Every structure is written in structure tokens, then in C-alpha cells.
Amino acid sequence: MPFNFTVSPDFAPDHMSGWFxxxxxxxxxxxxxxxxxxxxxxxxxxxxxxxGKIDLIYANPYDASMLVREHGFKAVVRPAGKRDEAVVVVPASSGAEVVEDLSAGVRLATTADPDVHTIGMIMLEPADLDKSNITQREYDTYILVAKALLRGDADVGFFLKQGFDELSDLIKKQMRVLVSSQISVVHHSLLIGPNMQEYSDSLNGLLVNMHNEPKGAGVLESMGIKRWESMSVEQTEFMIDLIDTLMI
Known part of the structure; x- marks a missing residue:
């Protein structure tokens, strides 16, 4: 039977073919x-x-924590130079110029990406906003969060910064970023499951050198990744501990 590979649903649609x-x-x-x-x-x-149906996954930080701690996965590599930050966004027509301009009762569009949602909620605190005084609706993807803002179904939205940056210019022009996080040490990573870990060393060697091979470099470009870099156990544990702290 083949191994099963999947990718966190927050990737840009333009990169779908790249993952194939x-x-x-x-x-x-x-x-x-x-x-x-x-x-x-x-x-x-x-x-x-x-x-137990997944053997290899490009995971967001929250799921990486769950995969390592609960399912025995091991982080292999991360995309070099890519860090996961969250942005708080409003429609361009909004009167809010900074987070403090938001008021109780705002309608929030978010996703089931817990680390981005948690960071977003922390960034709303200067406006004295929390789950008790906002209306929240969860969407499956950042594209749907953008649509909710543009349709007027939401007043504010949370995005993975990379997800927002990769929206079309036409869509981004109709929205405005109020604030962006600057955590710097949280990122997606490629993790290998227990059933596939015999390939761990081979996979690491292949991926960290992928950008040096012409075909590999072309594939990376189609994924929006410059190159892969190895992840140590210590780096993985540090990120997981940080995510766990944010989620408390």
C-alpha cells in the first residue's frame, strides 16, 4: 500500500499543482x-x-504539536525563511485604521487554524475585545474569510500572513491590514509519521539539497518555497512549547 501524504489546508490555491x-x-x-x-x-x-491514515504531512504549527506529542510524528524540515505570522484585516471601507478603533460587537471571520486564531485574539486585546463581546464565525479557508469580509458578512478577519499575502492584488486592494504579529519562531514543517520513519534520514538528505538540483528547484518554485532546512528535535520542542503556551 502507498504511504499517504497531505498538506495543511492553508496553502495558497495557486500552489496546489506544486504540491502534486x-x-x-x-x-x-x-x-x-x-x-x-x-x-x-x-x-x-x-x-x-x-x-492513523496520514504518514507524511506539511503541517501548521498547532497541528505539528498534536502530531508530535500525540501521534509519534517527527519533524524533518521546514521551509527556509518562512515564518508563520498572523494579521488582523478589515475591509478597505472600514472606518478602523488601528485595532483600537474596533469596538464591542464586531463580527469576526476566522478559521479552524488555532495558532492563527489565538494570535489574532491576542492582537485584539488593545481594543478590549475577547470572545465575550464579539460575534465569531469559522470558515474552512482564508479565501472564504476574505469573501466574508468583501461581502460585508464580517467586520474583521484573521489570516495567516502568508495566506493573506498570496491573495490576488485585486482582493487585497479591497482590504486593509490593521496589525501583524512578529513572533518569528513559529512556522510550518514537514513531519513524518511512525510507519514511514525508516525514510527519515533519506528524506532529510534529499530535501535539504533539493534546491541544488534543477528539477527540484523548479518544483520548489511551484510551491512558493526557496529551499528546505533541517529541523532538530530541540527546535521542534521549542516551537511546540511556544504554541502550547499561546494556547493556554
Whole structure:
């Protein structure tokens, strides 16, 4: 049976084909069969993880914590130079210029990405806003959060900064960023599950050198990644501890 590979649903739609190219490249270079399955929502993906159906995953920081602590996954690499930050966004027509301009009763559009949501809520604190005085609706993707803002169904939205930056210029021009986090040490990572860990060293070696190989470099470009860098156990544990602290 093939191994199963998946990607956190917060990737940019423009990079979907890139992940399929990456999966083909992986199969060829690891000389094993790998099936790529993409999910429309975080919840659907987490159900498959809990059912033990995932062997390799490009995970967001919150899911990385769950995968390592609860399911025995091991972080292999992370995308160099890419850090996960959250942004608080309003429609361009909004009267709010800074977070402090927001008031109780605002309608929030968010996702099931807990680290981004938690960081976003922390950034709302200067406006004395919390879950007790806002109306919140959860959407499956950042594209749907953007649509909610543009349709007038929400007053403020939380985005993964990279997810916001990768929206089309036409959409971004209709919104305004009020504030961006600057944590710097939280990031997505590629994790390998217990059933596939015999490939861990080979996978690490292939990926950290992927940008030096012409075909590999082309695949990375299609994914919006410059190169991979190794992740140590210490780096993984530090990030997980930070996420756990934020989630308290």
C-alpha cells in the first residue's frame, strides 16, 4: 500500500499543482509509492490524522504539536525563511485604521487554524475585545474569510500572513491590514509519521539539497518555497512549547 501524504489546508490555491509535482518528485527520489490527499478543511484533515491514515504531512504549527506529542510524528524540515505570522484585516471601507478603533460587537471571520486564531485574539486585546463581546464565525479557508469580509458578512478577519499575502492584488486592494504579529519562531514543517520513519534520514538528505538540483528547484518554485532546512528535535520542542503556551 502507498504511504499517504497531505498538506495543511492553508496553502495558497495557486500552489496546489506544486504540491502534486512535489509528491511526484518525492516518489521518484525515495523510490516508494506515496499518495497525495488534499483536504478542504482542517477538521476533515484532523479526522484522517486521528484515524492513523496520514504518514507524511506539511503541517501548521498547532497541528505539528498534536502530531508530535500525540501521534509519534517527527519533524524533518521546514521551509527556509518562512515564518508563520498572523494579521488582523478589515475591509478597505472600514472606518478602523488601528485595532483600537474596533469596538464591542464586531463580527469576526476566522478559521479552524488555532495558532492563527489565538494570535489574532491576542492582537485584539488593545481594543478590549475577547470572545465575550464579539460575534465569531469559522470558515474552512482564508479565501472564504476574505469573501466574508468583501461581502460585508464580517467586520474583521484573521489570516495567516502568508495566506493573506498570496491573495490576488485585486482582493487585497479591497482590504486593509490593521496589525501583524512578529513572533518569528513559529512556522510550518514537514513531519513524518511512525510507519514511514525508516525514510527519515533519506528524506532529510534529499530535501535539504533539493534546491541544488534543477528539477527540484523548479518544483520548489511551484510551491512558493526557496529551499528546505533541517529541523532538530530541540527546535521542534521549542516551537511546540511556544504554541502550547499561546494556547493556554
Amino acid at each position: 509535482y512535489f509528491n511526484t518528485w518525492l516518489q521518484r527520489n525515495l523510490e516508494t509509492e506515496i499518495h497525495l490527499e488534499l483536504f478542504d478543511s482542517f477538521d476533515e484533515q484532523r479526522e484522517e490524522i486521528r484515524a
